[in-house]
Amino acid sequence: MFFCISFNIFSQEKYWIFFTDKKDVQFNPYEYFDKKAIERRIINDFPLNHITDFPLKKSYVKSVSEIVDEVISETRWFNAVAVWTNSEQIRKLKKMDFVKSVKRISLRTHLTSYKDYGTNLKENQEELLKAQTLRMGGDLFDKHKINGKGVRIAIFDGGFPSVDTSPAFEHIRKNNRIIKTYNFPKKEENVYGFNAHGTMVMSCIAGIINGQKMGLATESEFLLARTEVNSEPFSEEENWLAAVEWADKNGAQIINSSLGYTNDRYFPEDMNGTKSLVVKAANLAARKGILVVNAMGNDGSGKWKFMGTPADADSILSIGGTNPWTDMHTNFSSYGPTADKRRKPNVSAYGHVIAAGKSKLVSTQGTSFSSPLVAGFASCVLQKNPKLKVMDLMKEVEKSGELYPYYDYAHGYGVPQASYFFEKNNNKFEETFDTKIENDTLFVIIKDNYFKPDYKGLIEIRLFSDFDNFDKLSNTISLKHYLYFHVENEKSYLDNYKIIRVYKKDAFAIPIKELGKNKTVRIHYKKYTKELKF
Template identity: 50%
Template sequence: MKIFISGLLLLLTLSSMAQQKYWVYLKDKDTTGYNPYTFFDQKAIERRVRNDIPIYHISDVPVNQSYVAVLDSKCDSLSYASRWFNAVCLYATDVQISEISELDFVTKIELSGSIPSFCSIEEDEEILYPTVLSTQVTSMQGQMFHDAGYRGEGIRIAIFDGGFPKVDELDCFKHIRDNNRIIKTYDFAKKTENVYHGSSHGTTVLSCIAGLANDSTPIGLATNAEFLLARTEIGLEPFSEEENWLAALEWADKNGADIVNSSLGYTVHRYFTYDMDGQTAFVSRAANTAASKGILVVNAAGNEGTDKDWKIIGAPADADSILSIGGVEPYSLTHINFSSYGPTADGRLKPNVCAFGQVTAQGKKKMGTHYGTSFASPLVAGFAACALQTDRDMTAMELFAEIQHSASLYPYYDYAHGYGIPQASYFLGIDTDTIHSTIEMTKTGADIEIEVSPLVDELGHVVYVYVHLSDADGKLIWYVVLTANENPVFKMSRNALENGTFLRVHYAGLTKEFKLK
């Protein structure tokens, strides 16, 4: 018994001595000698001008190095100093952090540490679906961008992932390497410039933005864009560094990124569902700051669609300025089962738009089929680069709004598809042929019936009917997607509808709204 009690006491002592990772927030900055024109890449300056953001902003000034030196002397080790948050991430014991909290330049201390996961669920390099390769791009009318000469020229895209092995060798990326369009690389986990190792997830993601298949079929749309490749995560490390993600955002900002693609998601390992309000999660706050710097952050919605305990979007996809991408099934173009559902904890619409959640893309060795919203996100990032190229004066938030506006279901939305799949024709001003459809609502006794026409498209394909009921604030109460085979396509009791709610129906490019009294 003595040994047992001694063991417990030892354990308690050890636990009090154990290191934790903290964010230590500082009260001010030393602006002496700071010059944004030498600090930033020219592209970062241009982006600030384009987005009407002050070139000199206190949040861009690096952390006061004298404060960092003091913290370094009082903690176990430093991890990262964030200029945006004016905070230092460090490892310290309870005793050390208590001492640090007494420093007059420290304003706040937060626990850090996180366990992110890639938003991909499986891959099978043996199975190829050739039609998916073409339709993952044409579903966004990507060929229209290419026909019009928009392939992301001059747009700088940063990709944050777990590694990019073989990107420096594979033919799929030869056109990028030959034109020196990998501008910078950095491994934030190992603090080196070599990112061509680790998880091949990043290789697949890059191919979904800009890869070319052997027959030059584009895998993604931004084949002529420029790239910043950041390795931010170590796949199997349990306590992966969330500050790497912030560090990579600040690095991408400094190096002139217009668009950031991230396929990582933070869910139950770190947060409760009610934390998914876009304001609480550290990475969501970081992502919103990036948006405030004029960067469009495109992030996978996550793969928790089948998790009954996490029926909500993850972080940072919950951030309001982040373009969150859901996944659809390639054949029906409806929600793929694993794609995370919205909304956010405070009821905001997420995901914003969607793309294929099953893609044909480059793996570490060869082309194959890959599943996950991880791959829907880069498809949209590539789309966003082409869209931005059509109007270089667009700000990031305008681009965000226009991508939503372009999507296939807009102005209809739901929490599985967002506004649907982005469409290039919107940005090119092309009026595509659509079915001349009608939607009619009739009240028959105690019921409401919805009828649509025509019931099949010109090719005889069944078209889906999307119906949702929302409150006056636009928050959905329920939503359904149905096949339209026979009228009425939808029928429900009027008693089930509350006053002041809105019934919206989308069918074949047409959305109708009915206010229920």
């Protein structure tokens, strides 16, 4: 009985122990950083010897290790160590003059399930495989020989089985473009096992199967980091922080993080871009010149509804999911905005894909796969414009969204389009509708040459979750007869947004009194956006 009581009183938990300073610590950036990391920092006007890059003070780490049960990892960026400890040890640590603060670690995440289809795809699955890159204008990148060449991408995930053997990645292995790997939970270099989620994600960035691209950045370089452990739901935060510092050191220009972290002790109102250490790290990575591309999460149809962290970070691209068969937001994709009303998602991509699994091709769904599609897109943009600063790269990807400057909290600015980077006058589109105010009502009328009366028979939009029952994409991919409407208030966030299926010329009407005062209305239809002030 005595031992049971002792265990309950001093049960082990994970904590961050933050230090006060790095006094007298030495650092040489030219010995520490990869050449690409130095080049990236110079482009982004970030110092090479920033205090966040200095190592921790060894005497502080040693003193903590003598008190706690185990020091798990260190973070230079936040001058802290992650430890296994208990309440009595925490009490002692708080009395040390070099301990600034302590914080309990309590984030968790889940990896996406998938369905194995082997290498022989059905016709509709082959169409999806082609469409997942074509939807972003991948053929235009191909035409201009843009494929992410020379851009270094880090992938944080649960494992990469078969990446070292699968034909989907042969072109990458052949040219030695897997630069480094690290398994953070096991503290070893082997990542070629464990959960196949990372393999699928990587294929959506750069895979090629039977000559068909699965992602756009087929000539990029890669850093593969295993950060997730299914059996240890509270281990990932310290692994993510260790991985982002490792990626920075080794010259990553883009990070794909296909997982959103949530917390039993947090609420949606905590997703404000400042609460978690992961979101702070994502924003700091952006300051250091790294574009973080993160999935919004798959809670859109659940109780949570909104994004996990670090998708709430203000300086990263947060990616929503669309349904290829409706070309709209897919029901599981988490919604924005952030708790402090910032625009999220930034852009969207297919949330249903064909990917390379552990041994075969798989069909799978989740914003976990929307994110790598956009990461590959961003890699192509960076190849075309190698001197772009990270925030300019982020803005350019947003502006390439087909709905831009319209946005909403389901789609962001829409699906990025390669055409934005090649076509002149890419922000000037022909007017596709008229508006009028009559009897205190705002009317939206589709112009004759942009209205197809035979659309009436297609207005019933169906959503699917079973790949075996999908109609052919060719039957539904053209259903872009959607009118987008939002009302933005004077604080620059949305009071309301709607998507209207257009089956008559008088597409939409709304009483002016429902809009309110000091509001901005934006209406988007077939590439044209009109803005009205009320």
